[in-house]
Amino acid sequence: MIEVTHLSKSYGSIAAVRDLSFTVERGDVVGFLGPNGAGKSTTLRILAGFLGMTSGTVCIAGHDVALERKQALSRLGYMPEACPLYPELKVGEYLRFRAELKGVPRRARQAEVGRVLELARVDDYAEVVIGHLSKGYRQRVGIADALLGSPPLLILDEPTAGLDPNQIREVRALVRSLGGKHTVLVSTHILTEVELACTRAIVIDRGRLVAEGSIDEIRRAGGRGRVALTVRGSESEVRRVCEARSEHVVECEAIAASGTARLVVAAPEEELAEHTEELVRALTVAGLGVREVVPAMATLEQVFAELTRDAAVAREAPKRAEPERP
């Protein structure tokens, strides 16, 4: 559905996207992830035909965006970042305008607007002036707009940015529900979002591809296995033992109620057993009781931090030789 090959984009001397290649298959709901400034919006704007690329090619449903612009654009529904709308129009008026613009035939227009109003759950607001809507509702109008004409591909740029938790949950559910009928590419800098709404993810950092695959593949992409330990003993004692091994003990939190602490060891798979054994020995020698040792799953947050860390370390190298781990 989307084929991006060797895509680069510079704003003057700033390289926002560098040699990016990825594909999105029909029917996938793909999260497009990256920290702020990673180049997500730039990439999506190029996919949607709003910006030209410096080099590389983008194909939407088999049509090159640069060469067959209209064919490519008529197959995608795009919601830009921050979802800009005309404040003076009513929701219904706006969507009828957009439907006409997208070539929905006159006779089908009213029904189509009704359909997307309902899908995006803004049917009660058709007669409300857009300028009076809350951010959450404006975002939904943007999604309704993207759905007009039922394009096979939807590209949504940060549809949950700036919303409150309830709205985020609703928009996320909406995105997930679109998965059956559309291919969806949705950008975000929030990881849980991808876990909850997407089947696959593409991770970029500073314009470069960092990881691509199913959520499980991404999780493993960090390349570090994890083991969680439950330890009985005073918090200060546990911390003292852990601090000496801060490179591998990535988490250490006291659970006050039970007088225990939870530790997480993270290391490359082949060294994990060795480090775990060493830590257990150190804890035992210190008179602390190891109650439980279980394999742990990295959260996407952690993987993301690890995936984007190398770049960050490189960037900050002159200031700080050894990055601190939390």
Next chain:
Amino acid sequence: MTGFFAIWKREVFSYFVTPLAWVTTTAFLVLQGLHFYLIVASFAGQLDLSADAGPVQTFFGQTVMLYLPLLFVCPVLTMRSFAEERRSGTIEPLLTAPVGTVSVVLAKYLAVLATYVAMWAPTVGYMLVLGRYGELDWNVVAAGYAAVLAVGAGYLAIGTMTSAMTKSQLAAAIASAMAIMGLFMLGLGEFIFAEGPLRDVASHVSVWTQMNDFARGIVDSRRLVFDASVVVLPLFITVRAVESWRLE
């Protein structure tokens, strides 16, 4: 041309929901009404109204009262066109809809042109009043309006162009007002320069002379060719500017 009519309708609608539009239109009509009243009052004593110097001729020609409003009205009409859409970001959904750049530019331009025509429409009432109380040469009236349309069409095209050059409505308005002013001044060169090519050029582009000629029913096609080029060239530049945003 898909989407052309949709954009045109929205542009006209959006213009008339802004208070600035009503203020401008009202001020324009009040000024023109006053202008007309003064002319009629000054002609009231005269019995012999020749074809060369009647109230209609004075309304369209031989007065700066016609250009002053144009100088303000045209920049105000056009300043929003692209600048506001770029400032607010709505240009992004607009240009990612499957519509061509030429459609977008023409729809926006023809929307301001239609608004401009709508602003002048009530002044036809003055002509009807004149027609009731005296001899009125409708050919002269038609030529006068043709000149108003031809000159305004060029000014609006210039305004559309400057609106595509900046994200600030104010900057767009100032830039187009200055360009229009410059064009007007260039025409005044007709009265300043000595006989020669410079003066020929100046008289060719002179809006002042054009209005005077048209107001006397003299429609020179060379004038219209010049007016058309003042429409086409800025619009061509606008199309190129809109396309270049994608590459910036």
